[in-house]
Amino acid sequence: MSAANLAQSFDDHAGRQPARIAVRDGEREHRYSELRAWSEEISRVLGVYCKSPAQRVGLMVPNSAAYVAAFFAITRVGGIVAPLNIRYRTQELLYYLQDTRAAAMIVPGELVEVALEAVARLETAPAVIQVDDAERCRVVLEGRPDAPPAPTGDSPPILLQYTSGSTGAPKRVIRSHAQLDYELQRLAQVFDLGPEDRVLGAAPFTHVNGLVRSMMTSMYVGGTLYTVSNFDRRKVLELITRERITYFGSVAQMFVILADTPVRGDVDLSSLRTAFSASAPFLAVDNRRFHERYGLYVRQLYGSTETGTISVNLSSDLEGSLESVGRPLPGVAFRTVDDQGRDVPSGEEGEVVIASPAAITGYPGNAEASAAAFRNGEYWSGDLGRLAPDGSLTLTGRKKFLINRGGFKVNPLEVEEAIQSYPKVREVVVVGAPGPHGDDLVRCVIVSASPCTPEEIVLHCRGLIADYKIPSRIEFREALPRTDTGKLLRHKV
Numbered sequence: 001m002s003a004a005n006l007a008q009s010f011d012d013h014a015g016r017q018p019a020r021i022a023v024r025d026g027e028r029e030h031r032y033s034e035l036r037a038w039s040e041e042i043s044r045v046l047g048v049y050c051k052s053p054a055q056r057v058g059l060m061v062p063n064s065a066a067y068v069a070a071f072f073a074i075t076r077v078g079g080i081v082a083p084l085n086i087r088y089r090t091q092e093l094l095y096y097l098q099d100t101r102a103a104a105m106i107v108p109g110e111l112v113e114v115a116l117e118a119v120a121r122l123e124t125a126p127a128v129i130q131v132d133d134a135e136r137c138r139v140v141l142e143g144r145p146d147a148p149p150a151p152t153g154d155s156p157p158i159l160l161q162y163t164s165g166s167t168g169a170p171k172r173v174i175r176s177h178a179q180l181d182y183e184l185q186r187l188a189q190v191f192d193l194g195p196e197d198r199v200l201g202a203a204p205f206t207h208v209n210g211l212v213r214s215m216m217t218s219m220y221v222g223g224t225l226y227t228v229s230n231f232d233r234r235k236v237l238e239l240i241t242r243e244r245i246t247y248f249g250s251v252a253q254m255f256v257i258l259a260d261t262p263v264r265g266d267v268d269l270s271s272l273r274t275a276f277s278a279s280a281p282f283l284a285v286d287n288r289r290f291h292e293r294y295g296l297y298v299r300q301l302y303g304s305t306e307t308g309t310i311s312v313n314l315s316s317d318l319e320g321s322l323e324s325v326g327r328p329l330p331g332v333a334f335r336t337v338d339d340q341g342r343d344v345p346s347g348e349e350g351e352v353v354i355a356s357p358a359a360i361t362g363y364p365g366n367a368e369a370s371a372a373a374f375r376n377g378e379y380w381s382g383d384l385g386r387l388a389p390d391g392s393l394t395l396t397g398r399k400k401f402l403i404n405r406g407g408f409k410v411n412p413l414e415v416e417e418a419i420q421s422y423p424k425v426r427e428v429v430v431v432g433a434p435g436p437h438g439d440d441l442v443r444c445v446i447v448s449a450s451p452c453t454p455e456e457i458v459l460h461c462r463g464l465i466a467d468y469k470i471p472s473r474i475e476f477r478e479a480l481p482r483t484d485t486g487k488l489l490r491h492k493v
Helices: 006-016 032-046 065-076 090-100 109-119 177-190 208-221 233-243 252-259 284-294 367-373 412-420 454-461
Strands: 021-025 028-031 056-059 080-083 104-107 127-130 138-141 157-163 171-176 198-201 224-227 247-251 274-278 299-304 308-312 324-328 333-337 349-355 378-387 393-398 403-405 408-410 425-434 440-448 473-476
Touching: 006 032, 006 065, 006 177, 006 208, 021 032, 021 065, 028 032, 032 065, 032 127, 056 065, 056 090, 065 080, 065 208, 065 224, 090 109, 090 412, 104 109, 109 127, 109 138, 157 177, 171 177, 177 208, 177 308, 198 208, 198 233, 208 224, 208 247, 208 274, 208 299, 208 308, 233 252, 247 252, 252 274, 252 284, 299 324, 333 378, 349 393, 367 378, 403 425, 403 440, 408 412, 412 425, 412 440, 412 454, 454 473
Parallel strands: 021 224, 056 080, 056 104, 080 157, 104 127, 198 224, 198 247, 247 274, 274 299, 440 473
Antiparallel strands: 021 028, 127 138, 157 171, 299 308, 308 324, 324 393, 333 349, 349 378, 378 393, 403 408, 425 440
């Protein structure tokens, strides 16, 4: 497949197998030829707003054929896809639309009002385009976009995502066609994927797990994608059973929910050749419960926004290596180092350092963060792990203070900003608390300015930040722990 434009590989599949089902949304089937025609229609509309290379387009659409059509429409006109979580609200949209300087924003009908409310506050607003089954492609607002600078590099950029550090604003991650093409080739290789595969798209396409490892991988190999816009445990089990799904990648939280689901009727997951969990640890105890219920174990996959997929546990003795994330993909390498950057022996804990052709080389516009994370062609992940003698990796923790909420990375500073805007709050600190299934809960500690309740805080946060960022543990204190110089001691909260 050509790395020049990944939309071309999608179009090629449509030319070779026009009648094959590309995407199935519930009961509705979209054949490759039909989906390509829809995508080309969106490209024609986008062409008005994406007249120069690498224009950014916000894509805020749930898992659906519309998402797939819009994604490849953006890449077809040389644009950069900026995925936006469908749960984002005003505060978040304003930040990301301003930072991306988006030329257009694509939303379904149910999110048009949310989009218009946000762009109305922008001086240079993107066009708003409605794309869904009801309105295949309709311009809702012409907009006044501000074109970003033209890109540099050997391969055109395709994807703009964000990753947050321990301080400051989210960092931009821009990956190219060549980088994603490399990752998709390796995923297809290690999982032995092809046109006959039936891929479950349950993880949100706004998240790297759902976007790259499910949606893009399925379209890359010419398979059939079954979209799930709202995760319903029984419907997912019925779908896997009825459609004989072969490939299911998701986050630990989803597999935990399925492990806890009492089986009713005929549930058969034996068609799954590949089931993997990524983005948060899937505890061995939960994996065993999943196996007891359905007769198969879930493999652990390790990746990051900066590097794409790094490794996956392909061991033939999966039962004996449930906590391992396996060995690196072909062409990818990792090592573990101490605080001085020296390699540590097998079995000792160290920071995981990665080298991959699929990885970015820096954060655009953020020289300080780039210098800290990218050195000598390697990415210093901030993750901690131990290497086994066979080269496989087991993750043990992380240096960074990001909160891993069911696979979504939550920047505490962003949550603090939302809570701090409530008049009854004097001070607030947000930290992660261990959850029951290996991920984190969002916990906040508040010093109030006047009597306040947890319910008030939750209500205030709604409409400002996504629901997965809203604290599930809210505590009130007389004061926050600080040093003599007034520095906040987060680890003592």
